[in-house]
Amino acid sequence: MQEVDFGFFVSLFGHTLSFWWLIIPAIFLGLIVGAIPGFSAANTIIILLPLTLAMGEELGLIFMVALYCSSRMGAGIPAILVNIPGTAGAAATPLDGYPMTKQGRGPQALAISFVSSTFGGLLTTIVVLFVMPLIVQVVYYLHSVEMIVVMLFGISLIATIAARDTLKGLIAGFFGLMIGAIGADHVYATPRGTLGFLELYDGVPLIPALVGLFAITEAFLIIEGQSILTEKGKVLLRDARWAETFEGARDALKRWWHIVWTSLIGLVIGVVPGAGAAIASFVAYQQSRTFSKTPELYGTGHIEGLIAPESANNGVTSGTLVPLLVIGIPGGATAAIMLVVMQYHGTTVGPDLFIQQPLLAYGVFSAMAVTYLLMIVTVLPLARYMSRVTMISTIYIAPLIISFTLVGSFVPRAYVFDMYLALGFGVLGYIARRTGYHVAAILIGVILGPLLESYFLRALKMSQGDIMVIFSSKVGNVLWVCLALSLAIPYLKDLRRKRTAMRDALHRGEAAAKGGTEE
Amino acid sequence: MSAELPSEKREKTPVGADLLIPGAAVAFTLYYFSTIIDSPWTAQVSAFFVGTILLALCFLLLVGITRRVARGEASLRFDPLISPAEVVPKRLALLGLTLGYIFFIDWLGFTATTFLFLMFGMTLLSGWQRDNKRLIVILSAVLSIGGYLLFVVAFERRFPEGPFEQFFQSLLSSFGGA
Numbered sequence: 001m002q003e004v005d006f007g008f009f010v011s012l013f014g015h016t017l018s019f020w021w022l023i024i025p026a027i028f029l030g031l032i033v034g035a036i037p038g039f040s041a042a043n044t045i046i047i048l049l050p051l052t053l054a055m056g057e058e059l060g061l062i063f064m065v066a067l068y069c070s071s072r073m074g075a076g077i078p079a080i081l082v083n084i085p086g087t088a089g090a091a092a093t094p095l096d097g098y099p100m101t102k103q104g105r106g107p108q109a110l111a112i113s114f115v116s117s118t119f120g121g122l123l124t125t126i127v128v129l130f131v132m133p134l135i136v137q138v139v140y141y142l143h144s145v146e147m148i149v150v151m152l153f154g155i156s157l158i159a160t161i162a163a164r165d166t167l168k169g170l171i172a173g174f175f176g177l178m179i180g181a182i183g184a185d186h187v188y189a190t191p192r193g194t195l196g197f198l199e200l201y202d203g204v205p206l207i208p209a210l211v212g213l214f215a216i217t218e219a220f221l222i223i224e225g226q227s228i229l230t231e232k233g234k235v236l237l238r239d240a241r242w243a244e245t246f247e248g249a250r251d252a253l254k255r256w257w258h259i260v261w262t263s264l265i266g267l268v269i270g271v272v273p274g275a276g277a278a279i280a281s282f283v284a285y286q287q288s289r290t291f292s293k294t295p296e297l298y299g300t301g302h303i304e305g306l307i308a309p310e311s312a313n314n315g316v317t318s319g320t321l322v323p324l325l326v327i328g329i330p331g332g333a334t335a336a337i338m339l340v341v342m343q344y345h346g347t348t349v350g351p352d353l354f355i356q357q358p359l360l361a362y363g364v365f366s367a368m369a370v371t372y373l374l375m376i377v378t379v380l381p382l383a384r385y386m387s388r389v390t391m392i393s394t395i396y397i398a399p400l401i402i403s404f405t406l407v408g409s410f411v412p413r414a415y416v417f418d419m420y421l422a423l424g425f426g427v428l429g430y431i432a433r434r435t436g437y438h439v440a441a442i443l444i445g446v447i448l449g450p451l452l453e454s455y456f457l458r459a460l461k462m463s464q465g466d467i468m469v470i471f472s473s474k475v476g477n478v479l480w481v482c483l484a485l486s487l488a489i490p491y492l493k494d495l496r497r498k499r500t501a502m503r504d505a506l507h508r509g510e511a512a513a514k515g516g517t518e519e
Numbered sequence: 520m521s522a523e524l525p526s527e528k529r530e531k532t533p534v535g536a537d538l539l540i541p542g543a544a545v546a547f548t549l550y551y552f553s554t555i556i557d558s559p560w561t562a563q564v565s566a567f568f569v570g571t572i573l574l575a576l577c578f579l580l581l582v583g584i585t586r587r588v589a590r591g592e593a594s595l596r597f598d599p600l601i602s603p604a605e606v607v608p609k610r611l612a613l614l615g616l617t618l619g620y621i622f623f624i625d626w627l628g629f630t631a632t633t634f635l636f637l638m639f640g641m642t643l644l645s646g647w648q649r650d651n652k653r654l655i656v657i658l659s660a661v662l663s664i665g666g667y668l669l670f671v672v673a674f675e676r677r678f679p680e681g682p683f684e685q686f687f688q689s690l691l692s693s694f695g696g697a
Contacts (some may be wrong), residue, residue: 026624167580168537173572175544178551185562192558192566193551216617223613223644224606395651399640400662402617403633407624407670407678414677419621427614428543434599435536449569457567465560467568 009129009366016366019062023371026066027378033067034074034087036436058346058363063302064338065367069317072277073117076310080109082222083216084401088206088275088447089313091440092216093286096298096305103301105138111248112303113310114380119256120263120311122372125318127267141475144459148470149479151452154279156487159441166490171433172441179204179442180449185455199417206420208409209446212425213439215405219398220430226402249380251303258304259311266312270319277313278444282356283484284312290489318368324362325349338364533596541577548573585668612643628681629671634663 010374052060075090080097093113100109141149155177159169182193183203195199252259262284269280288308289298298305324335326349342349353361407420429439471477548570555563587593598634601607620636627635633645645651670676678684 121549167576167583168540171541171544171573171576173582174569174576175540175547177569178544178548178566181551181566188558188562190555190558190562192554192656194554195550220610220613223609224603331670342584395641395644396658398613398644399637402613402640403620403636404666406617406621407629407633407666410679411670411676416621416625416679419624423621428540431536431539431600435540437540452569453565456568457561460561460564467564 007096008358009362012362012366013369015359016062016363016370019059019370020374022059022063023066023367023374024378026063027070027371027375030067030072031074031379034071049070052341057342057347058066058360060345061338061360061364062367064341065364066371069121069314069368069371070379071309072121072314072317073114073375073379076113076117076313077110080113080306081106082406083218083396085210088210088443089276089281089316090309091443092281092309093306093313095285095309095440096300098304099299099301100306105244105248106242108248109275109301109306110382111245111380112252112306113250114375115249116259116263116307116310117314118372118379119252119259120266121314121317122369123260124263124270124315124363125372126367127264128318128322129362140158143473144455144462145470145473145476146479147455148452148459149476150279150482151448151455153479153483153486154282154448155441155445156483165436166487168435168437169441172437172439173445176445176447177449177452178441178445179209180446181453183450186454197417199413199415199421203450204446205409205413205418205421206447207412208422209425209443211405211409212422212427213403213429213443216426217429217433217439219401220426221433222394223283223398226395227391232505245380252307254305255307258288258307262308263311263315266315267319267449269312270316271322277316278447280312280316281309282440282444284308286486314372319367321364321368325346325353325364351450352416381469438501530585531594531596532592533598534587534593534649535595536597536600537584538581538595539600541580544573547579609643613640616640616643624679624681626681628684629678630663630667631681632679632685633666634659 052063055063071087072089075085075087076093076097077084079090081094081101083094083098085091085093097113098110100106125472140388156170159166159173179192180203182200184191184194184201191201223293246293265284265287266280269283271282285298285308287306289295292298292304294302320335324339339349346354347357347360406419406422409418410416412418431437432439432442459469460467461480463472471480551566552570555566574630584593588595616636616639620632623635624632638655641655641659642652647654665685667684671678
């Protein structure tokens with residue numbers, strides 16, 4: 001049996017590095033598919049499955065891991081440049097990334113995103129390699145009841161983060177949850193809220209929701225001007241040189257501690273099956289804002305507001321593979337496909353894998369580390385050129401976004417209905433954006449809706465229909481308190497800030513009146 | 520003489536549009552409840568739990584807005600949705616064009632419909648200027664055919680098929696057969 005020590009990891013790393021010829025093309029492919037809504041890493045891996053299976057287990061897994069990691073980063077590119085996240089995991093990225101682009105700081109924003117993603121991903125991969133057995137223990141404490149609170153926690157966090165008005169954010173999130181509950185009942189197969197459409201019996205498909213809420217909405221908004229950039233932004237971007245890219249990289253590296261702790265948030269959330277990058281990026285963003293000395297700058301093109309979601313959603317990539325390899329539960333769609341490939345080759349996942357085939361088990365994470373290292377040198381130079389896309393007039397961009405993303409929403413199920421659905425979500429998104437209900441909160445609600453319901457059903461089945469089961473767990477109750485605090489603290493802080501401002505204004509008024517009397 | 524008082528007339532915040540999303544949420548929630556009324560209790564709990572919270576939140580917002588309107592701080596106008604006014608016709612035309620795109624794509628297929636949509640969409644947004652007409656036609660053709668080659672031919676995605684796709688496929692198969 002092979003001994004797993006430091007020497008083992010060094011030799012494993014060298015071995016994985018020798019597959020650079022496979023990893024680099026996978027990185028570029030992942031960047032492209034990640035950037036196109038509807039073409040997720042999971043879909044691409046499915047399309048390329050015959051190729052992946054023909055490669056053999058080790059090569060196939062390395063290829064999939066590289067594609068997975070780079071697609072996560074790729075999803076942030078359109079989120080930053082045109083306010084359209086490639087996947088739901090990048091839904092928090094435009095909060096500060098897009099304002100930076102509008103200010104003409106696109107190259108810096110992309111460089112920050114690339115550096116945060118690669119270092120966040122690299123760090124969490126290294127952490128996972130060493131502390132994997134400990135991380136898995138967390139999963140054992142989360143059952144149906146705790147997951148219900150985690151889901152509601154996710155929604156409340158997004159409400160307090162994404163929307164300026166918490167009440168509007170909560171309405172958007174809970175409306176999303178209701179929309180996400182459309183479809184046939186999991187147990188009794190009764191159609192609910194489908195408006196009579198057969199196409200909705202399987203629930204609301206996520207790609208049309210994503211396309212509509214972000215892409216279509218954005219296309220209808222950007223036509224107000226000839227360019228998505230401000231006048232100052234145009235000048236800045238036109239004059240952009242390599243210095244801007246390096247400036248962005250430097251800005252991110254200066255905040256290395258921020259990358260570290262937000263990527264670790266992503267890692268912990270990634271370990272929880274089903275939680276995923278979308279929740280991780282919002283939780284990291286909210287935590288970043290809560291502990292910031294300048295929370296008011298978030299949403300205006302703040303560097304830390306971009307670092308947090310990008311580090312976190314790449315931290316998720318390594319976390320997702322932990323439950324897959326250790327307990328055989330895939331943390332997401334891509335992990336599920338990896339499981340299929342491993343099973344095809346006769347590999348049984350579980351704790352024994354790390355003892356019997358350490359080269360394969362740890363090799364997955366080694367491939368991840370090598371991918372992130374290679375991404376630093378291959379992707380960073382692209383930041384300067386990619387940001388040029390925002391110089392194109394909206395006359396050409398808007399119809400292009402509408403047509404290609406609408407067809408992207410057709411792809412997963414081949415229903416024209418899904419294109420109408422995307423347009424419907426587009427109209428909803430337009431109204432939401434115009435009236436201060438953040439679209440990301442609606443989207444996360446749509447994603448979590450079916451999950452929340454399934455956890456509810458499980459919890460109720462165990463308690464024989466007693467609703468009080470949701471307060472029956474110690475861990476769950478702690479989470480309920482955290483949920484209440486997360487809603488109350490921003491409100492109390494805001495109240496305190498307003499009172500202080502009012503008191504200061506009163507003092508100033510009194511001082512001015514006193515001065516006037518003395519004169 | 521005391522200094523001149525600031526004008527009493529303050530701009531009222533338009534909040535009418537703020538009620539659209541809660542209105543839709545309330546209507547949908549009530550409709551959803553009507554579809555689960557006969558379901559077993561365990562199948563109702565999640566929806567009633569989420570729906571009741573949503574209704575309560577909408578009620579809170581409505582109370583807040585009513586108080587602001589009553590105090591004269593806000594009005595029930597829909598300004599945020601219809602501003603800037605000069606873009607509204609363009610936006611509605613683009614919405615109509617998009618509906619047409621989805622409607623015709625089933626018959627004409629991806630490539631031809633995308634070409635027409637891009638051409639009319641770009642022409643509409645450019646204000647029917649003549650100087651960029653050729654660029655728009657070339658760009659629309661390159662993008663729609665490029666999209667077809669990338670997504671359908673290279674990635675083998677299922678896009679709506681029409682006369683162009685069928686012609687291209689028969690062309691490819693005849694070359695393959697030869």
